[in-house]
Amino acid sequence: MSNHYGVKLSKLIDEFGLEVLRGAKNYQERVIATEDVNRPGLQLTGFFDYFDPERLQVIGLVEITYLSGLSEEERRRRFQMLLEQEIPALIIARGMEPFPECMELAEQYDRTILRCNIPTTEFISNIVTSLHNHLAPRITRHGVLVEVYGEGVLLMGDSGVGKSETAIELVKRGHRLIADDAVEIRRLNNRDLVGTAPELIRHYMELRGIGVVDVRRLFGMSAVKEESNIDMIINLEPWREDAVYDRLGVEENFMKVLEVDVPVTTVPVKPGRNLAVIIEVAAMNNRHKKMGYNSALEFTKQIDSHFDQALNGNG
Structure with a gap:
């Protein structure tokens, strides 16, 4: 699956500790925009139908063993077919030595050759997971993301409603801040959303009347977290006397975020409502629901049972 997001090759090299055997011109700036990785076994036999040159190419013990059985001239021809394609990089797994013909043609076609020391299948699994994370669909939403009892809670609402003040109270009570004001949300799969803060404002929070504070320095490393799943959204709004609020919590409402129901x-x-405590209870209640227990439904069942017994008794 491809999308318009990308990750620089240099970031992947640093992330996986890849050894650069040969770097193409400006290889660090090469953007990888597909989360698929190719193991070019068929291509080394000459089959290039449906070949995607935008994918990272990874060869391991199987490919090296196959190529070792070929003559030097034949190996050169096979590598030429592969490296004349504008691939972002060829990665050799298991720390194996590249063939001289490979390095020769990489020089000729200006291709990047990298090496890792872990088994091929393990490396492919790890890098596909990483690319899936880097290239995940994403949006930015105005709000505050906190982790409360292990639940990622996204606080939303109009500016000035008290999101940051509530979050700082939660931090004082031992919970963790992920993002204030702007929350970057990525969809990892059909049901999981992960939120983080933009790098520029990470760990900072704006409190009206005080200004910008560094939560990590004020409260310590345990008060912040780099990212968190988004398990629920709490919309804070000014109390309206004419509004009808759900008193039992039987009805479940959802908001679609990147096509995921949250x-x-x-x-x-x-004034007078302790929002931090309310949010703590909401987070615990949401956790119970995920584990199969819904207190609102249990309560209504008890009420229904009580009235049934009363009616049967009267009858």
């Missing part, structure tokens, strides 16, 4: 709860804000 449970959403509206919490009215007015």
